[in-house]
Amino acid sequence: MRDFTRDHSALALNTATLGHNLDGYGAGWSPERVIEACAARELAGVVFWRREIGGRAVEIGDRVRAAGMEVVGLCRTPFLVGPLAPPTPQAIMDEFHASIDMAAALGTRILTIVTGGVEPGTKGTAESQRILAERVAMAAPYAAERGVNLALEPLHPVYAGNRTCIMTLRDALRVCDMVDAPNVGVAVDVYHTWWDADLAAACADAGKRILGFHLCDWLADTTDVLLDRGMMGDGVADIRAIRAAVEGAGYKGACEVEVFSAANWWLRDPEEVIDTMVERFRTVC
Amino acid sequence: MRDFTRDHSALALNTATLGHNLDGYGAGWSPERVIEACAARELAGVVFWRREIGGRAVEIGDRVRAAGMEVVGLCRTPFLVGPLAPPTPQAIMDEFHASIDMAAALGTRILTIVTGGVEPGTKGTAESQRILAERVAMAAPYAAERGVNLALEPLHPVYAGNRTCIMTLRDALRVCDMVDAPNVGVAVDVYHTWWDADLAAACADAGKRILGFHLCDWLADTTDVLLDRGMMGDGVADIRAIRAAVEGAGYKGACEVEVFSAANWWLRDPEEVIDTMVERFRTVC
Numbered sequence: 001m002r003d004f005t006r007d008h009s010a011l012a013l014n015t016a017t018l019g020h021n022l023d024g025y026g027a028g029w030s031p032e033r034v035i036e037a038c039a040a041r042e043l044a045g046v047v048f049w050r051r052e053i054g055g056r057a058v059e060i061g062d063r064v065r066a067a068g069m070e071v072v073g074l075c076r077t078p079f080l081v082g083p084l085a086p087p088t089p090q091a092i093m094d095e096f097h098a099s100i101d102m103a104a105a106l107g108t109r110i111l112t113i114v115t116g117g118v119e120p121g122t123k124g125t126a127e128s129q130r131i132l133a134e135r136v137a138m139a140a141p142y143a144a145e146r147g148v149n150l151a152l153e154p155l156h157p158v159y160a161g162n163r164t165c166i167m168t169l170r171d172a173l174r175v176c177d178m179v180d181a182p183n184v185g186v187a188v189d190v191y192h193t194w195w196d197a198d199l200a201a202a203c204a205d206a207g208k209r210i211l212g213f214h215l216c217d218w219l220a221d222t223t224d225v226l227l228d229r230g231m232m233g234d235g236v237a238d239i240r241a242i243r244a245a246v247e248g249a250g251y252k253g254a255c256e257v258e259v260f261s262a263a264n265w266w267l268r269d270p271e272e273v274i275d276t277m278v279e280r281f282r283t284v285c
Numbered sequence: 286m287r288d289f290t291r292d293h294s295a296l297a298l299n300t301a302t303l304g305h306n307l308d309g310y311g312a313g314w315s316p317e318r319v320i321e322a323c324a325a326r327e328l329a330g331v332v333f334w335r336r337e338i339g340g341r342a343v344e345i346g347d348r349v350r351a352a353g354m355e356v357v358g359l360c361r362t363p364f365l366v367g368p369l370a371p372p373t374p375q376a377i378m379d380e381f382h383a384s385i386d387m388a389a390a391l392g393t394r395i396l397t398i399v400t401g402g403v404e405p406g407t408k409g410t411a412e413s414q415r416i417l418a419e420r421v422a423m424a425a426p427y428a429a430e431r432g433v434n435l436a437l438e439p440l441h442p443v444y445a446g447n448r449t450c451i452m453t454l455r456d457a458l459r460v461c462d463m464v465d466a467p468n469v470g471v472a473v474d475v476y477h478t479w480w481d482a483d484l485a486a487a488c489a490d491a492g493k494r495i496l497g498f499h500l501c502d503w504l505a506d507t508t509d510v511l512l513d514r515g516m517m518g519d520g521v522a523d524i525r526a527i528r529a530a531v532e533g534a535g536y537k538g539a540c541e542v543e544v545f546s547a548a549n550w551w552l553r554d555p556e557e558v559i560d561t562m563v564e565r566f567r568t569v570c
Binding site (some may be wrong): 082083117118122123124125126156157158160161162167168170171174195196197199216218219220221222225234236237239240241 | 366367368369402403407408409410411441442443446447452455456459479480481482483503504505506510511520521522523524526
């Protein structure tokens with residue numbers, strides 16, 4: 001397990017920590033200002049959301065690299081199944097391909113898949129997982145040609161109705177197996193997986209398929225399951241144990257901080273947020 | 286698997302479906318009126334909450350049996366660990382014993398355990414599960430002497446911060462194994478477990494330790510994770526598959542309907558709620 005007590009060169013900022021995943025939140029920093037702040041602290045890199053990139057993917061990617069960092073990932077594909085997915089299979093695949101194009105233009109290796117929930121007209125998650133696997137398998141070669149890996153991210157079971165049909169790392173690995181493409185793996189997020197007694201064993205089975213690792217925390221008295229995530233150390237997740245499992249599986253990549261926090265961190269000065277995240281990374285992760 | 290299409294003699298009402306688990310909700314029916322309505326529909330029985338029983342446990346239990354039904358269960362123990370548990374270990378055990386006494390006075394065989402969340406000062410759920418198992422083991426003989434079985438109910442992982450430290454049936458069985466008492470088993474609730482790909486296998490491993498089965502549904506676009514459960518058929522859970530797994534394990538007991546629904550079912554006439562639950566039980570469960 002890596003020692004980060006005096007080293008945060010593996011730390012990355014997911015801009016959702018500054019509220020950039022949704023309209024109307026955060027301080028509204030430009031990508032340039034984010035890059036500058038992260039570079040000043042010698043972070044590994046930045047994970048962006050599609051909505052802040054627009055048509056400037058190449059320019060923003062180049063600027064990140066010129067600042068000595070990398071674009072660690074892009075959030076995210078459209079929902080690929082379920083009630084919140086684009087209205088037709090063709091529209092889903094078109095937007096899926098567009099998100100792959102953006103990842104390629106940014107020069108990032110990782111595009112995160114948030115799957116979407118239970119396909120209308122079905123019950124349970126098995127049929128949705130099957131449709132999901134089909135769609136990921138269809139897009140995987142297109143992504144591979146562009147140097148993009150697809151990271152299936154299991155989301156917390158609270159989102160299983162409409163936002164995800166993979167609720168555990170084990171679910172994600174099952175879909176990976178169905179897809180069976182070399183550029184399709186998984187992402188492990190503390191918020192979504194901390195409660196899962198099977199997580200360490202699933203990490204071991206995932207091995208090199210772990211493509212991303214997301215830091216945050218679960219607040220014991222969380223007030224909103226979408227926008228009230230905790231900064232590392234403020235909650236009840238055993239973050240060190242999770243990182244040990246992820247790194248024990250062979251993961252050596254970036255640790256990205258992704259804290260959705262409308263009522264707390266998104267209200268603060270981004271400089272303070274980034275400084276706090278560096279300090280917490282060194283002391284509690 | 287039992288055929289309920291023309292038979293609801295295994296159906297029970299958990300009075301939470303009428304809002305009786307919390308102050309200020311529902312139509313405020315007395316236990317007597319609940320018993321009358323359930324008996325009129327020839328239900329198997331009723332599951333009560335401690336707050337509606339007060340000092341009348343013997344009287345209410347006798348009245349249920351006089352009406353040709355049984356008291357299927359009592360909700361619930363205090364939280365036994367975590368931030369919402371009573372303030373001291375002694376206070377926890379005192380209230381635990383009081384809930385066992387009430388179950389015995391009601392003449393029910395089943396007292397449900399809702400465990401409570403992560404013990405303050407710890408991270409993750411393993412240490413909380415260990416403390417939980419100790420406390421359940423301490424109370425199990427007291428319950429056994431009074432003919433009461435203790436049903437550990439895994440709650441949805443969304444409650445893992447402060448309300449539960451067992452998030453899956455597998456977690457509940459692990460705690461059962463730690464307790465190792467013949468009168469300690471588990472309860473399976475559709476709302477809490479529907480998303481779990483390991484559920485059927487865990488049911489098979491649970492076997493005769495399944496002491497209760499709770500019906501409801503998970504609404505795809507749920508708006509509140511505490512008080513917005515769905516009536517069976519209105520959500521995305523594969524209820525029949527879950528019942529098949531539970532009954533495949535040997536369960537032959539009551540199917541109790543437990544729908545927390547502040548903005549929908551709790552606003553309706555309880556007669557309509559009970560009629561709907563009978564109809565849904567026959568058609569979608």
